[in-house]
Amino acid sequence: MRTPSIRNALEQLHRFLQSLTIQRRLSPNTTAAYGADLRSFLRFHHGSLETVTREQIQNYFRFCHQQKISARSNARRLAALRAFFGFLHQQGIVEVNPLTDIDTPKIGQALPKVLSESEVNTLLQRPARPTPLALRNHAMLHLLYASGLRVSELVNLPVTSCNLASGHLRILGKGDKERIVPFSAITGAIIRDYLEQARPHLLKGKASPLLFCSNRGRAMTRNRFWQIIRQAALAAGLTKEISPHILRHSFATHLLAGGADLRSVQMMLGHADIATTQIYTHVDTDRLKSIHRRFHPRG
Incomplete structure (x- = not known):
């Protein structure tokens, strides 16, 4: 009681x-x-x-x-x-905040796990049997890596936020902050195939404002997409732990490794503070150190 x-x-x-x-x-x-x-x-x-x-x-x-x-x-x-x-x-409920002088525990900055580019290519291979569900899953995985979306942003993405003509997404992220994220012509073609060949079969005559829907024409849950990405990894023969956030980390890391500037990556990820984005520069630094140790005569 x-x-x-x-x-x-x-x-x-x-x-x-x-x-x-x-x-x-x-x-x-x-x-x-x-x-x-x-x-x-x-x-x-x-x-x-x-x-x-x-x-x-x-x-x-x-x-x-x-x-x-x-x-x-x-x-x-x-x-x-x-x-x-x-x-x-x-609110005047307590006279003194008892946490004023308590220090935050010191924690190390854990580097995000990422996939290599070859592992991403393996994961994103076109399905051998292009069923409506397989085309949907393929489009979702491809768009997640192509745009670095959070899983909640992906499953709640409206059709109207995806502009195939100009190749960009209009994302309403944390704190209702809007950002624009571009995607490639290859990604656009995959989404168009899904819209034309798969989405009508999933909706079965129903209407939905969402780009991606379940096989019953309803909104997809975050947990369901976690299952999809794990099943896709197993089917592709990947042994690494894979989650939606690992694809987001891979998106950012591969952009920076390819020469993208930190500010642009911050804007595409929707980070409020550029310090959050800077962790991906450490990931690339680790890769460079590994290459140096492997190939330099005094590494």
């Missing part, structure tokens, strides 16, 4: 999450991640938010460490708690 203090804490959490959606215009996925992290703390604390102290916050992170929670996840939880208690302080 929930005590009054727990009910009040959950109500305040609900108000905070609403503010993230309405005022800060964060995506549903980001808001859900904040909610999950903060509920973890509320399950640990059990008491009134007004009485939370710096020591209790530290005890919570000791508990997280004992549970083998990674430094990166703890840094995210700390960021969520800072934002939540900052909100409570602004």
Whole structure:
């Protein structure tokens, strides 16, 4: 049974999450991640938010460490708690933010996993049996690599946002920020084949504003596309772990390796901060170091 203090804490959490959606215009996925992290703390604390102290916050992170929670996840939880208690302080719920002097855990910058260009070519081979579903999956995989979209952007992409004549996508990304992403004539031809030969069969006379739909003519889920990309990797004989985000990482890394400037890649990915994009320069640096060690006489 929930005590009054727990009910009040959950109500305040609900108000905070609403503010993230309405005022800060964060995506549903980001808001859900904040909610999950903060509920973890509320399950640990059990008491009134007004009485939370710096020591209790530290005890919570000791508990997280004992549970083998990674430094990166703890840094995210700390960021969520800072934002939540900052909100409570602004609302006059708490007099002092107990997280003011707590340092963020130091974490190493994990380099994103990428596919080689030959692995991408293997994954994106045209299906031997061009069924409507195979053509749809092929078009989705090809467009994901060609444009570097987030999986949520891909499965929610409207038909009207794909301009085949000019070869570009109009993407409404995080924070409702719009960006333009070009794609090649090859990608355009693959999408056109899907639109003409596959999409009408999937819709079965139904109408849909989305470019890609399920075999029942409905919107596709993120989880379903994860299954599609894994099945495609297995069928292609690739043993690497492959996810939608790995194709996005590969898109950025291959662009930079080919000579694209960092600012252009940032715009195509929809990163608010160029520092987020700079991680891909480290990926290419690692490749160069590997080549140097392999071929240089004093490598």
